[in-house]
Amino acid sequence: MLDAKRLTILTESAKYDVSCSSSGSARKNSGGIGNASYGGICHSFTTDGRCISLLKILMTNKCAYDCLYCVNRRSNDVPRASATPDEICEVTMEFYKRNYIEGLFLSSAVEGNPDKTMELLLETVIKLRKVYGFNGYIHLKGIPGADKLLLDRAGSYVDRMSFNIELPSEKSLKMLAPQKSRKSIFLPMSNMATEYIMARKEKNYRFLPAGQTTQMIIGASPETDGQIIKLTEGLYDRFKLKRVYFSSYVPTNYKTSLLPTTPVGLLREHRLYQADWLLRFYGFKADELLSTDENFDLSVDPKCSWALKNMHLFPVEVNTAKPEMLLRVPGIGFKSASKIVAARKYSKLDFNDLLKMRVVLKRAVHFITCNGKFCGQEKLTAVKNIIALSERADTYEQISMFSTNDITFSVLGGEL
Numbered sequence: 001m002l003d004a005k006r007l008t009i010l011t012e013s014a015k016y017d018v019s020c021s022s023s024g025s026a027r028k029n030s031g032g033i034g035n036a037s038y039g040g041i042c043h044s045f046t047t048d049g050r051c052i053s054l055l056k057i058l059m060t061n062k063c064a065y066d067c068l069y070c071v072n073r074r075s076n077d078v079p080r081a082s083a084t085p086d087e088i089c090e091v092t093m094e095f096y097k098r099n100y101i102e103g104l105f106l107s108s109a110v111e112g113n114p115d116k117t118m119e120l121l122l123e124t125v126i127k128l129r130k131v132y133g134f135n136g137y138i139h140l141k142g143i144p145g146a147d148k149l150l151l152d153r154a155g156s157y158v159d160r161m162s163f164n165i166e167l168p169s170e171k172s173l174k175m176l177a178p179q180k181s182r183k184s185i186f187l188p189m190s191n192m193a194t195e196y197i198m199a200r201k202e203k204n205y206r207f208l209p210a211g212q213t214t215q216m217i218i219g220a221s222p223e224t225d226g227q228i229i230k231l232t233e234g235l236y237d238r239f240k241l242k243r244v245y246f247s248s249y250v251p252t253n254y255k256t257s258l259l260p261t262t263p264v265g266l267l268r269e270h271r272l273y274q275a276d277w278l279l280r281f282y283g284f285k286a287d288e289l290l291s292t293d294e295n296f297d298l299s300v301d302p303k304c305s306w307a308l309k310n311m312h313l314f315p316v317e318v319n320t321a322k323p324e325m326l327l328r329v330p331g332i333g334f335k336s337a338s339k340i341v342a343a344r345k346y347s348k349l350d351f352n353d354l355l356k357m358r359v360v361l362k363r364a365v366h367f368i369t370c371n372g373k374f375c376g377q378e379k380l381t382a383v384k385n386i387i388a389l390s391e392r393a394d395t396y397e398q399i400s401m402f403s404t405n406d407i408t409f410s411v412l413g414g415e416l
């Protein structure tokens with residue numbers, strides 16, 4: 001049985017990986033214990049506010065590699081531990097039965113070599129499924145450089161796999177993680193994507209029902225947000241990833257001058273997640289959001305930032321604008337755009353209607369007309385200041401759709 005000391009070491013060592021949030025798997029229970037939930041598994045929060053949902057543990061933190069940014073690197077003097085496949089299975093089952101967890105996120109440092117490590121991970125998930133009858137959600141970390149057969153087999157037992165890119169460029173990988181290369185990470189991602197697409201076509205072939213994800217560390221190396229977003233777009237297009245996770249760099253190594261000594265602010269990570277959302281759901285292209293030598297303006301969100309750079313496209317008339325253009329209006333989200341498109345077939349919409357549809361008017365008002373009426377600010381700097389102020393207020397107030405003391409009130413002539 002895995003003792004508390006090793007359990008602590010192995011779970012502590014896994015906490016820097018953020019690529020584990022589960023966004024659902026439709027796999028059915030085939031007679032074992034537990035269910036992989038379509039709507040996500042469970043939610044818990046780490047001390048720095050990140051949402052985790054699974055028992056997140058390493059098989060071992062004894063690493064043969066020496067990635068400078070990583071707490072588990074070979075040259076770091078930290079307590080080391082390993083677990084056997086049976087120990088991981090037992091602790092997962094025990095925690096599951098006690099309702100502590102609803103799934104497993106299993107990763108590992110590279111002990112010995114990639115094949116040996118991947119064999120142990122594979123043995124663990126096979127045992128969990130076949131011997132222990134565990135039918136809950138499993139997210140398995142793939143080890144770059146491991147044999148394709150091992151990786152493919154793992155993909156048929158687990159819900160999700162991820163290969164972490166870690167750093168956004170080959171140059172940074174060479175500098176900070178010399179044993180890794182882009183090719184060794186992209187190749188298994190590409191193979192997994194091919195199998196995943198095939199499995200979607202074949203009825204009885206189950207392979208990574210929850211797809212694959214990856215993680216990038218932000219701010220450990222000098223790449224701009226523009227480069228990161230461009231890479232993110234490529235990963236979605238080429239490898240059909242479900243998610244790209246961004247992890248703000250946290251210093252764990254003060255012995256090298258190659259890494260920053262201060263953490264990267266979470267706001268930068270937040271802006272990248274907002275941009276990622278725009279790529280996946282709002283029809284934006286990376287090039288539209290930023291050029292590769294730019295970083296996001298931290299004072300406003302990327303959609304507002306884009307709109308402010310493209311004021312010549314606004315205001316748009318909500319009663320006639322194309323749906324794809326409505327989606328680009330700050331303050332109009334996917335749901336409110338759909339409601340607008342559905343409702344305007346029957347009657348002309350006014351600002352009051354938009355308010356009822358939960359359009360965030362304090363932002364949208366500067367970019368729209370309603371029946372030809374414009375109630376926003378025309379001056380770019382004034383618009384930016386109002387939006388930046390409202391964003392700052394939202395971070396303290398929890399997103400308020402409209403408040404009685406700002407521009408929204410004056411738009412409606414005090415009708416709120």
Ligand code: SF4
Binds near residue numbers: 063066108110
């Ligand atoms: S391979 Fe690199 S990132 Fe992974 S555990 Fe080892 S040192 Fe850390």
